[in-house]
Amino acid sequence: SYYLTPKLDPKVCYAQPNLYPDNASLAGRDYEIDGILWDAAQIESDHDYGVYRGYPSKGIKVLRATNSGNYQGETSITKNNFPTTGSHGLYFYLLLGGITPEAVLAANGRTIKSVEGGNVSLSLSVSKTTEWEHNEHGPSPYGLAQQAIKVTLVGPRYNSADKSFRPMTFKLYADSNKSTLIYEFKLMR
Numbered sequence: 013s014y015y016l017t018p019k020l021d022p023k024v025c026y027a028q029p030n031l032y033p034d035n036a037s038l039a040g041r042d043y044e045i046d047g048i049l050w051d052a053a054q055i056e057s058d059h060d061y062g063v064y065r066g067y068p069s070k071g072i073k074v075l076r077a078t079n080s081g082n083y084q085g086e087t088s089i090t091k092n093n094f095p096t097t098g099s100h101g102l103y104f105y106l107l108l109g110g111i112t113p114e115a116v117l118a119a120n121g122r123t124i125k126s127v128e129g130g131n132v133s134l135s136l137s138v139s140k141t142t143e144w145e146h147n148e149h150g151p152s153p154y155g156l157a158q159q160a161i162k163v164t165l166v167g168p169r170y171n172s173a174d175k176s177f178r179p180m181t182f183k184l185y186a187d188s189n190k191s192t193l194i195y196e197f198k199l200m201r
Contacts, residue, residue, distance in 0.1 A: 020110030022186035024195040026051060027094040028071030028105040028141055028160070049073045049089060068155050070107055079181065079196045093197040098132075098165040105141045105160040106195060111186050113138040113161045119188045123166075126180035131172065132199065134182055135164040165199075177201065 051070045072094045080091035095104065108116065117138055124134040139162035143155045161184075168175045180199050186192040 022111035022115075022192060022194050023077065023109050024074045024106045024184075025109045026071040026107040027074055027195075028107060028155075029094065030142075030144060047072075047089065049075070070156075071105070074195070077193045077195055079198050081198060083200065093195060095197060096200045098199050100165060100167055100169050103162055103164040105139070105162055106184070107141070107158065107160050108194075111194070113159050116161050116184060116186065116194070119185050124182055124184065126182055126199075128178065128180050130178060130180050131168045131174050131176065132180055133166045135166050136184075137162045137164070 049072050051073055074093060075090060076093075079093050080088070082088055082091060083096070095102075106116075117136055120136060122136055124136060126132060139160060140157040141155060141160050143157055168177070179201075182197055182199070183190075183193055184195040186194045
């Protein structure tokens with residue numbers, strides 16, 4: 013047997029924060045958590061909360077590599093990438109297509125500084141995504157372990173001499189020449 017796989021341009025498919033809570037892990041609750049870009053783990057049905065599709069969400073769908081920088085209005089969520097806010101030690105995963113996590117790490121290095129400079133940086137590593145544990149409704153652990161780039165926010169800390177902050181833009185590339193942008197986001201706070 014032969015399998016033909018088309019060559020994909022390198023891209024980020026999903027940004028995956030903590031998958032718990034989402035609508036599937038909290039089935040039966042009286043609130044809606046999943047946003048419009050969330051890869052829903054439920055299929056629409058006649059049930060109040062939908063039907064679990066058999067596998068969990070992958071996270072937030074990435075529509076484009078670039079960030080618009082316009083955070084006004086309801087449509088800003090489809091024009092800007094996750095995250096827009098953060099804190100020291102928080103992390104998320106980037107699920108990739110057309111490129112391996114190892115290649116992204118080789119192209120960018122382990123530390124990413126913001127375009128504007130400042131006291132926040134990113135620490136990159138190759139990792140498997142977390143299977144999130146919880147004690148609520150729905151499957152536990154929740155999530156599928158798969159290879160990804162783990163992005164950890166670094167600084168400022170509670171004991172940092174410089175606790176100032178200004179909006180900062182971060183960019184990740186598919187190549188060391190920095191000519192193929194695969195993900196950009198701006199921390200606003």
